[in-house]
Amino acid sequence: xxxxxxxxxxxxxxxxxxxxxxxxxxxxxxxxxxxxxxxxxxxxxxxxxxxxxxxxxxxxxxxxxxxxxxxxxxxxxxxxxxxxxxxxxxxxxxxxxxxxxxx
Amino acid sequence: xxxxxxxxxxxxxxxxxxxxxxxxxxxxxxxxxxxxxxxxxxxxxxxxxxxxxxxxxxxxxxxxxxxxxxxxxxxxxxxxxxxxxxxxxxxxxxxxxxxxxxxxxxxxxxxxxxxxxxxxxxxxxxxxxxxxxxxxxxxxxxxxxxxxxxxxxxxxx
Numbered sequence: 001x002x003x004x005x006x007x008x009x010x011x012x013x014x015x016x017x018x019x020x021x022x023x024x025x026x027x028x029x030x031x032x033x034x035x036x037x038x039x040x041x042x043x044x045x046x047x048x049x050x051x052x053x054x055x056x057x058x059x060x061x062x063x064x065x066x067x068x069x070x071x072x073x074x075x076x077x078x079x080x081x082x083x084x085x086x087x088x089x090x091x092x093x094x095x096x097x098x099x100x101x102x103x
Numbered sequence: 104x105x106x107x108x109x110x111x112x113x114x115x116x117x118x119x120x121x122x123x124x125x126x127x128x129x130x131x132x133x134x135x136x137x138x139x140x141x142x143x144x145x146x147x148x149x150x151x152x153x154x155x156x157x158x159x160x161x162x163x164x165x166x167x168x169x170x171x172x173x174x175x176x177x178x179x180x181x182x183x184x185x186x187x188x189x190x191x192x193x194x195x196x197x198x199x200x201x202x203x204x205x206x207x208x209x210x211x212x213x214x215x216x217x218x219x220x221x222x223x224x225x226x227x228x229x230x231x232x233x234x235x236x237x238x239x240x241x242x243x244x245x246x247x248x249x250x251x252x253x254x255x256x257x258x259x260x
Contacts, residue, residue, distance in 0.1 A: 015219065028227065030205055045140040056218050062145040064201060064209035066182045066225035073212070074219040091140075 007100035009084045016078030016102055018049065018057075020086055021070050028063040044069060044088045051075065051084050078102050145208050150235060153200055153208050154244065157237075165245035167191045168236050172223055173249060180230070180253040186223030191240035194220035198239075203232035228253045 003023035010017050022044065029041025041063050049057040056075040078084075080102055087097040144156035154162060172186040187197050197220065198211040209226045220238070228234075231252045238245045 026227075028205075055215055057215075057222075058213045060140055060145075060211045062206055062208055062210065064204050064206065064227050066227050069224065070184075071222065071224045073214075073222045076217045076219070 002094060002096050005086060005088075005096070005098040007084065007086060007098055009078070009100050009102040011078055011080055011102050015074050015076055016051070016082075016084070017072065017074045018084055018086075018100075019070070019072040020049075021068065022088060022096075023068055024088070024090065026063060026065055026067045026069060030063075042090065042092060044090045047071070047086065047088045049073075049084065049086050051078060052082060056084075141211070144211070145206055147207050149207065150200065150202075150246075153198075153237070157198065157211070157239075159239070159244040162237060162244035162246035165191065165238070165247055168238050168245060168247035170234075170236065170247070170249045173234075174251060176252040176254065177228065178254050180228040182225050183228050183251060183253070184223065184225050185234060186221070187236040187238075188221040189236075189238045189240065189245075191220070191238060191245060193241040194238055195241075196239045197222055198237040199224070199226060200235040200237055201226065201228055201232055202235065204229050 005023065006021040008019045024044050025042055026044065027039055027042040031039045033039055043063040044061050047059040047061065048055060057073050082102045083099050084102060085097060085099045087095060089095045141156065144153060147153040147156050154160065167190045169188050170186065171188055172184050177183040185199055189197060194214060196211060196213045199209040200207045201209050210224060212222045214220055228251060233248045233250050235246055235248045
């Protein structure tokens with residue numbers, strides 16, 4: 001199981017800004033190891049962010065997203081104490097969900 | 104338990120399933136979009152092919168798409184911050200494309216109503232290249248580009 005994400009959700013006025021830092025290798029499938037064998041690709045393919053059960057961002061990624069991916073975005077709405085839940089799924093079928101409370 | 108069968112399921116099952124659902128595309132399936140991965144789009148090598156794989160035909164250049172927090176020169180191609188904001192009405196999705204990467208499409212962000220048309224993330228760049236921001240707004244596609252110089256590549260080599 002992968003390490004937890006770091007999530008920060010901050011309410012300013014009527015807009016919630018979400019910043020998330022995920023822990024993932026994001027191996028491109030282009031690199032070779034010391035023996036000259038290609039290291040297989042291993043990367044997050046889809047990300048889904050929900051607030052109160054409503055999707056506020058969904059993303060599809062290729063291996064060109066940097067290692068330990070960072071994303072920030074904003075959505076209208078949200079209240080202090082509401083939960084933002086983020087799920088990612090990688091190309092090996094691994095998945096992880098973390099939650100943060102809007103501050 | 105049959106250990107061989109387990110291993111096969113573990114190694115092959117996930118990939119095949121993803122490849123199958125990926126082929127269904129992301130534009131048609133609102134709810135399933137988080138699960139399905141558009142393999143065809145992520146395998147493309149030029150802008151017209153990527154457009155077709157994403158379901159569009161051609162993109163108009165737009166001055167309403169702005170790069171922010173994006174460097175002109177990236178010292179390390181493995182971590183290049185890219186921020187894109189669109190002031191086009193009804194922006195539905197923002198995609199990041201890097202012209203000279205092995206596969207052009209880096210990321211697609213779907214923005215439901217209520218989410219501001221601004222995303223920022225970090226990408227890898229193999230070499231100095233044009234970076235395109237492809238925005239779908241009100242059913243049409245718009246594009247803006249910016250050249251980022253890379254002094255150290257991010258894709259091995």
